[in-house]
Amino acid sequence: MSHRIIVCDQSKCTGCGLCELACSAKKGMIFNPLLSRIRVARIEPFIDVAVACRFCEGASCVASCPRRALKQDSATGIIRLDEDKCTGCSWCIEACEFGAMTVPFGKKTVASCDLCDGKPLCVEICPKKALELLTPNAISNRARKSAVERLY
Amino acid sequence: MPMVTLKMFGNLRTILAASEHVVDIEVKDSTIGHFLRSLTGQYGQHLRQELSDSEGENRLTYAVLINGRNIASLSGLATKLKDEDVVAILPVVEGG
Amino acid sequence: MPTSYQGRILRINLTKNKVTKEALADILMKQYLGGKGIGTRLLFDELKPGIDPLGAENKLIFATGPATGTIMPHKGYVVCYKSPLTGIYGSSSSGGFFADELKRAGYDVLVVEGKAEKPSYLWIHDEDVQLKGAADLWGRDTFETNSMIKEELRDEEVKVARIGVAGEKLVRFASITNDYSRVAGRCGSGAVMGSKNLKAIAVRGTGTIGVAEIDDLIEFVKRFLKTVGETPATAIAYPTWGTPGGINAANLQGVFPTRYWHKGVLEGYEKINGETIRKRIVVKDKACYTCPVNCSKIVRVKEGPYAGTELEGPDYETLYSLGGLVEIDDLGTIVKANEICDRLGMDTMTAGNVVALAMDCYDKHILTRKDLDDIDLIFGNKEALIDMLGKIGNRNGIGHTLGEGAWRASRIIGKGAESLAVHVKGLEPAGYDPRGMKGVSLGFAVGDRGACHMTGSIYTYEIRGTIDRLAYIGKAAFLKELEDRFAVCDTMVFCRFLRDVTPWKTVEQLMPILTGFEMKEPELRLVGERIVNLARVFNVREGICRKDDCWPERFYSEPLPEGGSKGQVIDKLEFNKMLDEYYDLREWNEKGIPTIKKLRQLNLDDLSREGEFP
Numbered sequence: 001m002s003h004r005i006i007v008c009d010q011s012k013c014t015g016c017g018l019c020e021l022a023c024s025a026k027k028g029m030i031f032n033p034l035l036s037r038i039r040v041a042r043i044e045p046f047i048d049v050a051v052a053c054r055f056c057e058g059a060s061c062v063a064s065c066p067r068r069a070l071k072q073d074s075a076t077g078i079i080r081l082d083e084d085k086c087t088g089c090s091w092c093i094e095a096c097e098f099g100a101m102t103v104p105f106g107k108k109t110v111a112s113c114d115l116c117d118g119k120p121l122c123v124e125i126c127p128k129k130a131l132e133l134l135t136p137n138a139i140s141n142r143a144r145k146s147a148v149e150r151l152y
Numbered sequence: 153m154p155m156v157t158l159k160m161f162g163n164l165r166t167i168l169a170a171s172e173h174v175v176d177i178e179v180k181d182s183t184i185g186h187f188l189r190s191l192t193g194q195y196g197q198h199l200r201q202e203l204s205d206s207e208g209e210n211r212l213t214y215a216v217l218i219n220g221r222n223i224a225s226l227s228g229l230a231t232k233l234k235d236e237d238v239v240a241i242l243p244v245v246e247g248g
Numbered sequence: 249m250p251t252s253y254q255g256r257i258l259r260i261n262l263t264k265n266k267v268t269k270e271a272l273a274d275i276l277m278k279q280y281l282g283g284k285g286i287g288t289r290l291l292f293d294e295l296k297p298g299i300d301p302l303g304a305e306n307k308l309i310f311a312t313g314p315a316t317g318t319i320m321p322h323k324g325y326v327v328c329y330k331s332p333l334t335g336i337y338g339s340s341s342s343g344g345f346f347a348d349e350l351k352r353a354g355y356d357v358l359v360v361e362g363k364a365e366k367p368s369y370l371w372i373h374d375e376d377v378q379l380k381g382a383a384d385l386w387g388r389d390t391f392e393t394n395s396m397i398k399e400e401l402r403d404e405e406v407k408v409a410r411i412g413v414a415g416e417k418l419v420r421f422a423s424i425t426n427d428y429s430r431v432a433g434r435c436g437s438g439a440v441m442g443s444k445n446l447k448a449i450a451v452r453g454t455g456t457i458g459v460a461e462i463d464d465l466i467e468f469v470k471r472f473l474k475t476v477g478e479t480p481a482t483a484i485a486y487p488t489w490g491t492p493g494g495i496n497a498a499n500l501q502g503v504f505p506t507r508y509w510h511k512g513v514l515e516g517y518e519k520i521n522g523e524t525i526r527k528r529i530v531v532k533d534k535a536c537y538t539c540p541v542n543c544s545k546i547v548r549v550k551e552g553p554y555a556g557t558e559l560e561g562p563d564y565e566t567l568y569s570l571g572g573l574v575e576i577d578d579l580g581t582i583v584k585a586n587e588i589c590d591r592l593g594m595d596t597m598t599a600g601n602v603v604a605l606a607m608d609c610y611d612k613h614i615l616t617r618k619d620l621d622d623i624d625l626i627f628g629n630k631e632a633l634i635d636m637l638g639k640i641g642n643r644n645g646i647g648h649t650l651g652e653g654a655w656r657a658s659r660i661i662g663k664g665a666e667s668l669a670v671h672v673k674g675l676e677p678a679g680y681d682p683r684g685m686k687g688v689s690l691g692f693a694v695g696d697r698g699a700c701h702m703t704g705s706i707y708t709y710e711i712r713g714t715i716d717r718l719a720y721i722g723k724a725a726f727l728k729e730l731e732d733r734f735a736v737c738d739t740m741v742f743c744r745f746l747r748d749v750t751p752w753k754t755v756e757q758l759m760p761i762l763t764g765f766e767m768k769e770p771e772l773r774l775v776g777e778r779i780v781n782l783a784r785v786f787n788v789r790e791g792i793c794r795k796d797d798c799w800p801e802r803f804y805s806e807p808l809p810e811g812g813s814k815g816q817v818i819d820k821l822e823f824n825k826m827l828d829e830y831y832d833l834r835e836w837n838e839k840g841i842p843t844i845k846k847l848r849q850l851n852l853d854d855l856s857r858e859g860e861f862p
Contacts, residue, residue: 014535014542021319021538025462031318032352032456044428045546045560046532105454121466125319127473127540161496161523213480215713220501220812222713240500245485245522246711247494247564247679248543248745 003077004133006038006113006120008050012130015040015048019122019131026121027104027111034105037113038122038131041099050122050131052113053079053100061112064095078114086110156187156233161242164214167199184218185229187239213244249764250458252314253277257290258355260370260377262444263304263362267377272356278765279851282313284339284738285779286357287328291337292782292855294359297789301332301436302418302443304363310350310409310449313741314762317351317457319469321476321538323743324430325350331435332443333420333598333653334674336787337696338435342409343536343743344427349407352453364445369397369410372451382447386416389591390425397450410448411438412593414641418442419651421598425590429560430536433595435675435697460764468761472749476540479748486543486745487533489522491564496521497711498568502811503684505677506572507627508604509670509802512681513811516577520567528579534560541745547583554584562586565701568679569600574607575627585633592641601676602650602657603636605669614663621645672699673787673796678707683803684813685710687723690826693797694727694840696783703780704731705744718813720822724829732776739775778850780834781842785855794840797827837862 020036028035038052055077062070062079069085070092072078086109093101093110101112113120115133123131134142155178192199216223217240223231233239257270272286280286287309299305308329315322325347331338350358353374360370364379367386371378385393390412397408407426415422415438422438423431432438441447459465476482485493495517498504502512518524529549535542549557562570562582570585571577589596603625609615610625617624621639623646625632639647649660654676658669670676675698682689687706692699701707704727710717715726733752734744740758742750752769759767767775784792799818807815831838835846844861847853 014533014539016535016539016542017537018319018321018540022466025319025466028456029462030456030458032454034454035456045534045558048532048534125470125473127476128542159500161521165523215497217500217812222501222717224713225716225718240496242496242500243485243493244480244712245489245493245497246481246708247498247568248491 002135002137003055004115004135005054005077006050006052006115006123007132007134007139009130009132010047010049012128013040013048013050014128014130015042016127018125018127019050022121022125023113026116032105037100037102037111039099039102051098051100052122054098055079060095060097061092061101064091066091076115079112080114081110081112083109155235156237156239159238159240159242161240163243164199164241182232182234183229184216184223184231184233184239187233188216188229214241215244216241249460251764252316252318252457252459252762253282254351254354254356254457256355257357257359258372258377259359259361260379261362262360262364262368262379262446265364265379269355277763279775279778281736281739281759281767281775282316282356283311283326283741284328284341284735285311285775286739287311287326287339288337288779288782288786290357290359291328291330292786294361295330299330301330301335301338302439304444306330306440306443308360308437308440308444310347310358310360312347312351312356313739314759315740315742317348318459318762319465319538320758320762321469321472321540321742321746323536323539323741324426325432326738326741327424327432327437329437329440331674331697332418332439333436334655334698336673336698336790336792337783338437339697340424340432340434340437341738341741342424342426342430342432343539344407344430345537346407346409346426346430346451347741348537349451349453351457352455353451354453354455358449360441360444360446360449362444367445367447369448369450370446371401372449372453374452374454385447387413389413390429390593391591393448394425394428397448401450401452403452406450406452408448408450410593411441411446412591412641414592414594414651415439415442416447417641417643417651419592419594419641419643420653420656421595421651423593423595425593429590431590434597434700436595438593459762461761464761468757472754473540475749476746481748482541482746486541489526490543490545492520492525492562492567493522494564494711495567498680500812501684501711501717502808502813502816503681503711503717504572505568505679505681507575508573508608508668509681510608510806511810512684512808512813514572514575514577517572519577520571520579520582524579525562529583536743539743541743543745549580549583552578552580554580557584557587559583559587559590561590565679566596566600569597569604570633571600572679573600573604574633576630576633578630581630581633585637588634588637588641592637594641597678598653598676599637599640601654601670602640603633605654605658605665606636606646606650608668609661609665612664612668614661614665614668615646619646667801670800672799673697673792675699677701680707680711681808681813682799683808683816683818685717686720686818686822686826687715687717687727689799689803689818689823690723690830691727693799693823693827694830696780696787702744703734705734705747706730708747718816720819720826724826724833728830728833731780732773735776735779736772739779774850778852781846781850781852784836784840784842785847785852788841792840794827794838797840798823
């Protein structure tokens with residue numbers, strides 16, 4: 001699978017939340033973290049990690065939708081919503097193991113990360129460079145190298 | 153020849169690879185400027201980079217103190233060193 | 249045109265159980281901007297001089313700023329009140345989420361007045377505001393209170409500003425805690441809350457914040473973050489070591505207050521400096537909401553009797569007050585002591601000062617072991633420090649007296665304690681000895697809260713060596729410029745650690761993008777002066793003048809015995825020259841009272857009573 005996903009390096013993330021505000025601004029032209037498609041999971045005080053849609057192969061959300069309102073692009077893996085079909089039943093929200101599907105505050109239909117058409121603003125804004133757009137193989141390459149560096 | 157005590161802090165300690173943080177270094181010339189140059193001469197590229205004044209990304213600035221006084225408030229690099237002086241090189245960090 | 253202001257004040261009268269939502273006057277936004285500006289003006293307008301800070305007439309004014317809620321890095325709220333510790337102007341700030349949540353609920357400012365009949369907490373959920381019973385919460389520490397309220401309201405996203413037992417028992421330096429462990433620390437805002445029977449304020453704000461030019465703001469913030477990443481303090485120093493990074497510089501230069509201000513160096517300072525903390529106990533770097541600097545550290549003690557203790561901290565000021573002043577260099581003990589203060593909800597700086605004062609009194613036989621509830625309170629006694637902090641927070645035994653703060657406690661103790669006590673206007677100083685930092689000697693003497701390091705933060709430039717710390721020349725002008733600029737930073741609200749990257753130009757560029765209105769630098773400078781002068785007038789009305797802009801006698805006569813500032817005192821003649829110069833620059837008279845001419849220039853002359861100002 002060569003879908004690129006937004007990954008958050010837990011050792012760099014400080015929980016500042018600028019990513020959420022960037023997404024909110026990009027998607028809603030306004031500031032409200034409840035509009036963001038990337039969300040920081042905060043388990044006080046030790047853990048802060050930003051999580052966005054991971055474009056799963058055979059995504060559970062897509063499979064779960066009774067109205068087939070969600071479609072996954074085979075090339076990028078990006079999941080897009082047909083707004084007219086969505087009833088806000090939230091079945092997809094329950095299906096997603098990562099909490100990446102949300103209902104933006106004030107709306108009735110769901111939303112998830114669509115990589116901002118190629119150049120995600122959250123990745124650009126992150127002051128710690130904790131967020132990156134990577135393929136799964138690039139992620140494991142990285143981990144392998146840093147494990148080896150630490151050893152040697 | 154005068155001896156001064158050198159204290160180092162922050163990343164410098166690892167660069168200078170001194171097992172003790174206080175190092176006695178003989179002073180061949182008597183200004184702090186010469187002393188610092190001799191240090192960078194001895195310890196090479198990394199130290200020179202760390203201490204250099206050149207503009208660059210993420211360059212931490214360092215303060216040089218002689219007996220607790222910043223050389224900027226003395227005569228800068230031309231400040232003379234004397235026997236038993238304590239020279240401290242530390243990253244500029246204030247508290248809060 | 250959209251603006252980042254919500255345009256509303258939420259006012260809660262606890263006596264009458266009444267909620268009002270008022271429009272935020274245009275003049276407040278234009279002349280005071282937000283944060284410390286609006287907070288100070290409302291405080292001045294709404295409080296009569298001479299009231300009891302622990303009485304129902306005091307108010308707590310929580311103010312956010314134009315940057316709050318937006319993507320422009322900002323810091324929390326400023327809370328303004330009359331200080332129970334000093335009896336004069338009080339204001340504290342705290343980072344984190346609470347301020348943004350309040351603003352998203354729809355309010356720029358929250359005013360809390362009166363006194364609730366019984367222990368209560370405020371629950372603000374967007375438009376819905378309720379006063380709820382806090383019988384189960386009363387007596388709980390700050391961490392428990394936070395989780396219990398979130399559980400009761402069944403919402404993990406609720407943000408809670410709360411007091412601990414210290415605030416309930418009216419310890420005069422009790423603090424307000426929000427989020428995990430962000431604290432509005434100094435001057436006793438927590439005691440004001442406690443005196444109102446208000447245990448906590450819980451907020452949930454689901455609303456939005458708009459700005460005048462969102463695309464411009466995004467581009468501005470991108471450039472701003474790049475600058476942050478290229479500036480040494482914000483890119484490396486604070487993120488790596490946090491405030492403890494300053495321990496080396498302070499000790500090497502002999503200005504680290506040790507043994508209750510009798511010394512300027514703590515022998516074992518390397519055991520508690522930034523490098524050691526990073527190596528031994530730091531678990532994670534933490535940022536306040538929207539901050540790119542992440543100076544905060546989450547730590548866990550790994551060995552010794554306090555193994556397992558977790559803390560957001562310890563910061564420089566705590567390392568000085570619960571380390572240097574009490575002559576303790578054991579990191580585990582200081583972390584534990586910090587944690588105790590956090591749980592009880594009290595200012596670590598004043599707490600360390602009062603314990604060290606008691607140690608000094610014991611050392612000089614002014615206090616006996618019996619007076620101290622049989623504690624052998626010698627300098628360096630780790631267990632004694634821990635014991636005393638518990639007593640103070642709970643106001644048990646000698647803790648009852650010490651909970652009054654150094655100034656009042658010394659008067660109660662008597663027998664010469666008064667001349668030992670170190671404070672200016674009733675506030676104990678921050679961790680920089682003025683004898684080795686002449687700019688600090690002026691800054692702490694004239695600061696609006698007392699011996700406060702935040703008003704001018706001149707300590708920064710003296711510790712760094714940007715200016716000669718032993719020189720008196722030029723300090724008055726340097727300080728004034730800092731005080732004016734930082735007063736404006738406190739309106740936005742910006743964290744003081746962004747000082748290198750928030751010159752006047754930053755605010756000038758931001759205001760139209762955020763709010764739609766122009767504020768050029770000359771006008772911003774007037775805003776800064778306006779706030780400084782208003783706080784001064786508030787204090788003048790409480791009886792402050794030149795006689796209070798000074799240090800205890802020992803700082804003019806007792807030289808530092810060793811280290812980088814050996815032999816230094818504050819030269820009284822030079823100090824008075826600096827003070828005269830400062831008054832001149834501020835256009836205050838020789839008594840330190842603002843002239844009517846200056847007040848007129850700042851649109852403050854209508855506030856003065858007939859003939860009140862020279």
